[in-house]
Every structure is written in structure tokens, then in C-alpha cells.
Amino acid sequence: MEAHILVVDDDVAIRELIREYLTENDFQVSVAETGADMDRVLGVEIVDLVILDLKLPDEDGLAIARRLRESLDLPIIILTGRKEEADRIMGLELGADDYVTKPFSNRELLARVRAVLRRTEGKRASRRGETVRAYRFAGWELNTGTRKLKGPENKNVELTNSEYALLVAFLRAPQRILTRDQLLESSRLHDDIYDRSIDVQILRLRRKIEESPNQPTLIRTERGAGYYLNSTVETV
Secondary structure, three states: OOOEEEEOOHHHHHHHHHHHHHHHHOOOEEEEEEEEHHHHHHHEEEEEEEEEEEEOOOOHHHHHHHHHHHHHHOEEOOOOOOOOHHHHHHHHOOOOEEEEEEOOOHHHHHHHHHHHHHHHHHHHHHHHHHOOOEEOOOOOOEEEEOEEEEEEEEEOOOOOOOHHHHHHHHOOOOOOOOOOOHHHHHHOOOOOOOHHHHHOOOOOOOHHHOOOOOOOEEEEEEOOOEEEEEEOOEEE
16 A cells, blocks of 8 residues: 655645655655644544654644654654754654755655655554444444445435545544545545535535535534534444
8 A cells, every 4th residue: 555645844846846756656645734734634634654844834843743743653754944953853852753954855855755664664554454444423324344324223325435435534533624625635536626526525415414405414514614524423
């Protein structure tokens, strides 16, 4: 299974450069501009390694490295324009697995990514091995093995591939607002050209799980922000 790399950097040119190069080398790549964006991606995706810039607009990169290590134990490569030895040492002491200073060579970054993934292969396999067999929410149960959705009174509901992927995205991040871009990425609806297409998918899903699709209580709209699942979720 290809490794999933999350690039967190507020410089769009660097983000896209890394995304393009790593994608060409058979990695799955997501990007985030801020610490908050990073949290939203981690809420809906399984990530194997984070490439983290220390200088972000909303949160200190060293603080992010600390909480990533404490909460998720993810491999981290720090990427920054800072050359001070103290920052480099502090990042490594906080648990970063490697440190690359801008400007950098794409080939060097790729080599370091591969080296860190090799060293942490055991942890990666363990994280991905912690699979969810089923999600339970608001009287519904979604079996991830059969992709069958069973509702109250054992009612079986058929889901299309896109509806299933969209529902899983919500179930992985209950009660958290997800933007259309996040839902498009997490549910792999990349064949849809327009942003509004996600609204059509959500309408179809609402028709299958809501008592009143025109007045939804489960998949709620947060005006100007996105959508969220208004339910607690149990995994088994």
C-alpha cells in the first residue's frame, strides 16, 4: 500500500512542488496550509508521515510537532528556512525523525522520506492494521467489510461507492465541520469537476438516512463552512 504523506507549509509554491514530486514517485500526498488545516486532514485520513514547516501562520511548528508525537506518534520531517542549530536540535528533541533546511533538493527530500518510512515501517503497519469493522451511529450500522448499511428495525440500505466513501468521511470525524474540498479529497470524488457536486452527493445520502431529507438532523449544513455529522459514533 502506498504511503500517505501530509505536507504542512504555508508557502503554496513549496506545497505544490513537494506534492507533485512525491506523487510522481508513487506517494499519496495531501497538503495543508495551517495547523488547523492539518487537523482537519488528520480527522478524515490515515497519514503515514508529516512533512512540517516550523513557521506557520496560526501555530508554532514546534508545538505542532510536540502534539503530533504525543497524540498520534506519526513520523515527522521538519522542513524550514531556519538554519539556527537550536531550532534543529529542539525539533529533534520533540520527536521529529529528520530535519531538512530550505532550499532543498527534491531528490534529497525523497531519500529522507523513504528512509524515515523504512525506519518506521513497523509502526505504520500497526496503525493501518487497526481497522474498523463497523461504525454505529444514531441507530444505524455501517459494515466496512461488506459496505452494507443497516438502519433502525434492521432496514438495509444500498449505497453507491461515492455515497459509502462520503459517509465514511463523516463517520471518521463526527461532529466536526468538513469543507467541500476535504469531503472531495477524503471520499475520492475527483471525477466531479465542480465544487457543488459534493452537495448533490450529500443530498442523495440524506435521502437514504434522514427521516426528513429537507430538514436533516444527521448531516447538517454549517453555512459558509461545510457539513458535519450531528451524531456520536461508536466503532467496533
